[in-house]
Amino acid sequence: MQLQLSRSQVDSGWKREVERRLGRKVAECYQCGKCTAGCPVAYEMFHPIHAMVRLVQLGRRDEALRSRSQWVCAGCEACSTRCPKDVDPARLMTVLREMAQEEGCVNAxxxxxxxxxxxxxSSVRRxxxxxxxxxxxxxxxxxPLRRGPQxxxxxxxxxxxxKPGLFPHKIQNVAAIRRIYERTKLQKATERKAD
Ligand code: SF4
Ligand code: SF4
Structure with a gap:
């Protein structure tokens, strides 16, 4: 993949925010590609996982947030397991999903x-x-018109x-789950979408 860069396209502040949420420095990644080699859905991604890390390294906010990769990601963690530099690319996909939601940049x-x-x-929160x-x-x-008949x-x-069960079964301590949502701000996102 070839990237053409101008200084105005590099968003260093955004990159730092990604790193803060990720808890890792993306500069640690030396683009070995081991993450992509083990990714079971890489063939579905225009930006496979190593390229997503590269976009963040370069502060390419729009490409990263509008990519479809974080939505195709199955969350299997194979990339993080294989990464020799402990960059945790699987966690990066979660961070990018959250940020795309928050900033209204979800790939249409x-x-x-x-x-x-x-x-x-929403179901798990409830x-x-x-x-x-x-x-x-x-x-x-x-x-409803498109999905209803499916x-x-x-x-x-x-x-x-x-299958599926007709009635819901709540776990005993739902409050604990909701506290997790509150801490991770997902509650805000799910409520906004449900409005
Ligand atoms: S495996 Fe780790 S170091 Fe290698 S390209 Fe992927 S994120 Fe970067
Ligand atoms: S967590 Fe996502 S990006 Fe990483 S290997 Fe699994 S599907 Fe691919």
């Missing part, structure tokens, strides 16, 4: 993944675990097997 082509992500977070029926309903209601043929077969 990844609305399905983003809506599913937010529905998942019940302390995923309530599958509620998750699916919330996801479909964000785009899975209609498989749904009765799933119901016969008791």
């Amino acid at each position: 082509n990844e609305a399905d993944i983003y809506d599913f992500h937010m529905s998942f977070l 019940f302390g675990r995923v309530y599958e029926m509620g998750l699916v309903a919330a996801y479909k209601l964000k785009s 899975d209609m043929l498989t749904f009765p077969k799933m119901l016969k097997r008791g």
Whole structure:
């Protein structure tokens, strides 16, 4: 991948904020590519994980936040396990997801993944675990005309097997889960999206 840079395109303040959230210095990355070599979804990414780290090193805020890579990422942590410099690229993907949400920079082509992500977070915040029926309903209601008819043929077969469960089951200490959301600011994001 070739990058053309001018000084005005480099956002050093943004890079420092990413590093603060990541708890690592991205300068540690020497672009060996071991992270991308082990990434199971690299073939779906225009910016594979080592390139995302490079974008942050260069302070390329817009490209990094608007990339689809952080939404395609499966969160498997293979990249972080393989990284010889402990840059924690998997954590970087989480940081970029959060920042893209906060700054309204979510890649427009990844609305399905983003809506599913937010529905998942809302469900866990409410019940302390995923309530599958509620998750699916919330996801479909964000785009009912297009998503409503999807899975209609498989749904009765799933119901016969008791999937998804019709009623939610809360964990005992939901308050503890909500405190985690408050600490990580995800509550704010999920509430904003649910409005
Ligand atoms: S494995 Fe680590 S050092 Fe190597 S390119 Fe990926 S983030 Fe950089
Ligand atoms: S955590 Fe994401 S970027 Fe890292 S290897 Fe897994 S899918 Fe790829």
